[in-house]
């Protein structure tokens with residue numbers, strides 16, 4: 001079979017026309033961090049920024065994927081085009097992953113106005129959050145109104161992704177231990193909206209009470225300007241609470257029209273710039289002539305990591321200032 | 324540091340035998356691949372739609388119900404309709420030798436049947452992606 005390699009810049013046109021194959025391929029290249037795609041992704045960034053990006057986070061098993069499935073159905077009733085980026089952890093041993101979020105969203109698969117993409121965390125330093133937000137831009141270019149990112153919210157990178165959404169929803173569930181799990185994970189304070197899922201269960205009341213109590217005590221209350229994170233209950237099983245969730249998401253989006261939104265968007269851009277700088281700097285530093293020797297010296301304990309890093313950075317700055 | 328190989332594993336139709344596909348999913352994960360699993364009882368349309376959105380290197384279909392000669396032609400037609408010409412399609416499960424030959428002619432890159440050892444599955448799929456080259 002003849003296979004044609006389409007350069008990334010040539011994918012922008014068809015992707016912005018909503019051609020699935022082109023959108024999907026650009027995402028693969030962004031995810032893999034292919035240098036060839038950087039210019040294209042840069043151009044896409046400049047055109048993006050229209051979609052409402054919603055982060056949904058919570059511990060594994062809290063019902064996120066099922067909830068996303070139901071939420072998206074509800075958004076589709078309003079005629080909105082929706083993309084989902086579902087992130088699951090990579091195995092720390094093999095680097096591989098089993099990405100099963102789609103199983104819970106199977107009702108949406110044949111809807112041409114829904115796009116679902118699974119991603120693995122990969123465990124690599126810095127790169128992942130960066131890539132996920134590039135993926136969001138590509139979906140934005142493709143004309144999706146709502147882009148939902150599901151993450152398990154453990155690990156710095158994933159917390160950062162959740163924070164980099166316009167609206168962050170933190171899901172807590174009954175039956176996963178009597179503590180509010182999000183507290184342990186340190187993600188309670190990033191919530192713009194709290195959801196207690198699985199409210200068809202009899203023990204959901206307890207979770208609701210615990211959560212409200214903690215918020216009252218000031219634990220995990222986001223002090224975003226003029227926005228008090230509501231606590232909602234949903235049951236994906238009985239399809240309850242989704243009207244309220246959609247209303248709350250809309251209300252939060254509207255609240256971003258003011259100075260809070262300007263601030264939020266500035267934070268997200270600053271984060272992305274920082275991530276890009278980190279990636280690039282690390283790449284350049286690794287190309288430094290003394291990187292290999294310093295790595296060996298650290299390994300021999302002839303020097304310490306901090307001193308070795310200083311030596312590499314110093315040499316890098318000397319070389320760059322002399323050009 | 325190249326990106327992991329992406330594979331979508333699918334069960335199509337009424338076939339409820341999912342032991343094999345689960346073994347393969349774990350095998351490939353342990354071999355460092357990203358595996359998207361869509362669950363049981365999918366239609367060819369659902370499988371291909373998912374595979375195209377996920378832009379997987381390999382679409383793997385596990386079939387133990389004997390319907391391979393109707394499923395694979397549909398899959399290839401759908402891929403063509405969706406303008407995808409570089410996805411590698413592989414099959415596994417239980418099927419007779421005569422069908423294996425026909426499926427290969429149809430474009431199924433590899434057919435791995437019962438008792439294929441894990442390492443052979445990993446090596447075969449890795450080899451197919453390497454032979455395809457960058458995309």
Ligand code: B12
Nearest residue numbers: 338339340341342343383385387388389415416436437439
């Ligand atoms: C266990 C089993 C069952 C279990 C299934 C449990 C489960 N959840 O999986 C139960 C009891 C439920 C069952 C039911 C039936 N079964 Co049954 N079952 C088997 C049996 C004995 C073993 C299958 C198995 O699990 N093997 C172990 C796994 C690890 O092997 P595997 O699936 O082949 O996978 C390996 C490879 O094929 C490959 N592979 C598989 N998929 C993929 C995908 C990719 C991409 C790749 C690369 C590789 C790959 O890798 C794996 C590891 O090497 C087979 C006989 C046999 N020898 O295969 C019959 C068999 C598959 N069953 C058969 C039948 C007829 C049925 C029933 C219709 C019986 C009935 N009348 O009710 C029902 C149908 C149920 C349904 N809804 O589909 C027939 C199918 C005949 C056919 N295809 O023409 C078989 C072949 C038995 C026979 N000789 O008649 N079955």
Ligand SMILES: Nc1nc2c(ncn2[C@@H]2O[C@H](COP(=O)(O)OP(=O)(O)O)[C@@H](O)[C@H]2O)c(=O)[nH]1
Nearest residue numbers: 059060061062063064065066104198235236237
């Ligand atoms: N009772 C009940 N169970 C649910 C509900 N939503 C999800 N579950 C179950 O919770 C488990 C985890 O769901 P999943 O959506 O995969 O959670 P995730 O890991 O957070 O994405 C599954 O077994 C679901 O069937 C719900 O509303 N009620």
Ligand SMILES: [Mg+2]
Nearest residue numbers: 064065101150
């Ligand atoms: Mg999930």
